[in-house]
Amino acid sequence: MLMKALRVGLGQVVVIADLVTRPPKQKRSSDAQAAVDSAAKGLSLYQFHACPFCVKTRRTLHKLNVPVTLRDAKNDASARDTLLAEGGKIKVPCLRIEENGQTTWMYDSKVIIEYLNKRFAAA
Numbered sequence: 001m002l003m004k005a006l007r008v009g010l011g012q013v014v015v016i017a018d019l020v021t022r023p024p025k026q027k028r029s030s031d032a033q034a035a036v037d038s039a040a041k042g043l044s045l046y047q048f049h050a051c052p053f054c055v056k057t058r059r060t061l062h063k064l065n066v067p068v069t070l071r072d073a074k075n076d077a078s079a080r081d082t083l084l085a086e087g088g089k090i091k092v093p094c095l096r097i098e099e100n101g102q103t104t105w106m107y108d109s110k111v112i113i114e115y116l117n118k119r120f121a122a123a
Helices: 002-021 030-040 052-064 077-087 109-120
Strands: 043-047 069-072 094-099 102-107
Touching (some): 030 109, 043 077, 069 077, 077 094, 077 102, 094 109, 102 109
Antiparallel strands (some): 043 094
């Protein structure tokens, strides 16, 4: 019980620190942002709210100004079941990419952040 309280408390510290130190959003022309918004419609991030790796990934999404649907794989049984059934494992963060009729499940914050930077940093 003590460990759970400690984990929850530290998780909230991580979330608050993220909110306080969040980088500014990337500025784009309205046309460029509309293109990013359209491209992001096929993306979903399966995550836990206080997971440090998920926070790191969400910070990148915020910085790049990429609106992605967030799925809470900890508290939403449907999201958790989808992550397991379609992605193959319950591991977060996981980016679901739907593109050209194909679905790709991308795990690991470093890989996801690299993908996001390549796809959206110059957009």
